Amino acid sequence: MKFINRGSILALFLVSATTIFAQATKEKVDGVVGVVGDYVILDSDIDLEYIQLKAQGVDTKDITRCELFGKQLEDKLYAHQAIQDSIIVTDDEVNSYMDQQIDAMVEQVGSLDKVIAFYRKKNIDEFRTYFFDIIKNNKLTSQMQKKIVDEVEITPEEVRNFFKGIPEEEMPTFGAEVEVAQIVVKPVVSEEEKQKVIDKLLQIRKEVLEGSSFFSKAVLFSEDEASIGNGGFYKMNRKTPFVKEFKDVAFSLDEGEISEPFETIYGYHIIMVEKIKGQEVELRHILIAPKYTNEALKEAKEKIELIRSKIISNEISFSEAAKASSDEKETRNNGGVLLNPRTLEPRFELTKMDPVLYGQISSLKDNEISQPILSEEKGIGKFYKIITVNNRMEEHKADFAQDYLKIKELALRDKQIKTIGKWAEEKIEETYIKISQDYKTCEFTNNWLKK
Template sequence: MKFINKSAILALFLLSATVINAQATKEKVDGVIGVVGDYVILDSDIDLEYIQLRAQGVDVKEISRCELFGKQLEDKLYAHQAVVDSIIVTDVEVNGFMEEQIDAMVEQVGSMDKVLTFYRKKNVDEFRAYFFDIIKNNKLTSQMQKKIVDDVQITPEEVRNFFKAIPKDEIPTFGAEIEVAQIVVKPVVPESEKQAVIKKLKELKQEVLNGSSFFSKAVLFSEDPGSSSNGGYYKMNRKTPFVKEFKEVAFSLAVGEISEPFETEFGYHIIQVDKIKGQDVELRHILISPKVSPEALKEAKLKIEGIRTKILTGEISFADAAKSSSDEKETRNNGGVLLNPRTLEPRFELTKMDPSLYGRVSTLKDTEITVPFIDEERTGKVYKIMTVNNRTEEHKADFSQDYLKIKELALKDKQIKAIAKWTEEKIDETYIKIGTDYKDCEFTNNWTKK
């Protein structure tokens, strides 16, 4: 389930504090400070920007109201032009996202009344109308930005010219990078343990059918850390990123129906559907994972030690061993090579690596292999060995060696220029009014049309 982030929750509390302070002193009258097309910007919008930045840990001492006002003007210009260009954000899309966010807010702060207090809204309908507009405008803004840059392409010649134009003392430095590969061996869970879990889940199902609370059973027995404390509750639709087997069962059930035990990579589940609202399903589930015995762990260790020995003696290469023996389907067909989750490329910059991975491989020499170690994955304990295929030391950007990185920089530069050109043109075409208090601001863009 997608929960609202911690900074947003902190922003709620900071906003509530602002409300209390405003009530204790003479409250400033809110007013329109800008207009872009059909969109207005209020002085309180700037106050809210400050609150949200502080909640995210940003030092706002050097950020002026003019700068934040400029950002608001940009956002409203994107949203206005999105409507002009007939970019469609459906009410269904907005309402679906809004319901997820409201559910998360209520869960985090305790009640809808607290949410209404934080936002200074009289009732739920007023809050929903307010929140609906915010979400729709944000989605229009992001889609308009995407439309501008999606058409921007770059040729090899443009990349070459971009790199040549960089002054020598400003050529970027790229950090040290390595390519990492791994072999994974999962302990074998005996069939008897699987059957014991299935039997337990069937017993829990029957107890619920006999009148027990599914909520209570999930709190007591479910091993899903993300939902057990909340009675196994999830709200999902067909686009929610759950594993295939889970979604197939969830969308096959009627309201009130409880599934038979079924297996995913996380273990065995039963699901009970609480509500079906349009495309959304609200459900509860119980997850129990078969336990790995000490004997199974020992066998897995012996297996991976044997694989490592064969690699060290030259009987087989690391890549071929991964293809033939690794239990990790995501990497075995690629010789065990890991993809960087940030770039989706098979290279990791050392200074930006996950600390646990860095600790395993940072001191390895090329082709050196770690000793087998246990790693706790989301599906349970596994044994691994890792190696470094090749390493690139920190260096000044080189056109042939770092072409892809330079291409990315060149493309971003071209996109920024495209956005600047688009903004300049749309400012000239759009009705824009700047409030008196902000007339003297020094904007990056020509909002005052001087």
């Protein structure tokens, strides 16, 4: 079976509403075509899958109903087993995500009535009930998949054996790569401005303790764009990739407790813990970043120009200057070397590089220092940086020593796929499965027909 990427429900609205409604006008008699455990699959579910794929720009002419039905069976098996394994998806979590998706749909097509009409529902309550089940099942599916692959680990010996087992004609080729380093200088925020933010957060905290809604305060005042829409809500565990200071405070609080203001690289926060479930914490937070003056931004530019001149005159190396003067602590101790966020190694494949970063380094020769670059990041604001290219690697066939981390990633992915396949094979045998006569001639990858 071909791998088919399931987009979010929002993907349905990435093409014009007129096109989508035209695709959906042909009525079909709906019926149950499959059962997996307690879950049923309707013929209309497969029709909806086609519409989703077309909305994402996927050419569906070579994708059969059997393939889409097989994917539906897989998803229902994951969701069914998630229930058996006591994986919990809370109603609050589903409703919060549903509100975000409905808002996005309405913004895309123009009105809530059009969204409801597309799904052929009578009113918003009927639509939310229908949409709730879809979201909950999707979340159960994804959490079950995550649980399976999270338990998969790979040893160096397994990586070596995987590499040795690749036929020469199938050996992967890795594109041209660069190693990039940068020095960052941020404008200095005055202590007076910091205190204004702290006082504002203390006032918000006081009002919440006196009965105001933390949700409403987050919507009104938080500068964290990722969480404003759901009232500053996050669910996290110790492995969630939040900055250390944020996690330290989050896991030090009891249910219902609100933190004092504390600082991270993004600004000042307060956190309110709503629920603690084992190793997971559900919380809301408010972020406000202190503002700097134009004079402070000018001083930051002058500072980085001085650093650059010292490097060019060989008074100090780029690496030493980064360790001594960079305001980016994530790269400072590594001599300013950037880690690729996708691979977590200090190399960037040019064809997959962030376009902004590529534009900044594309004309640089090895060890050349860029002019000061004014940059801006959400949550951090404006700052100046200088960039250099430490090393370049041309396109090449995979080399075990040079490309170990990439080969390890391929080997781990291969092992995860095999683990999922074995898991599915075992669960299919022990799960009640019924296939409609219309689909019993399909050639499935998995043994859904239990032959």
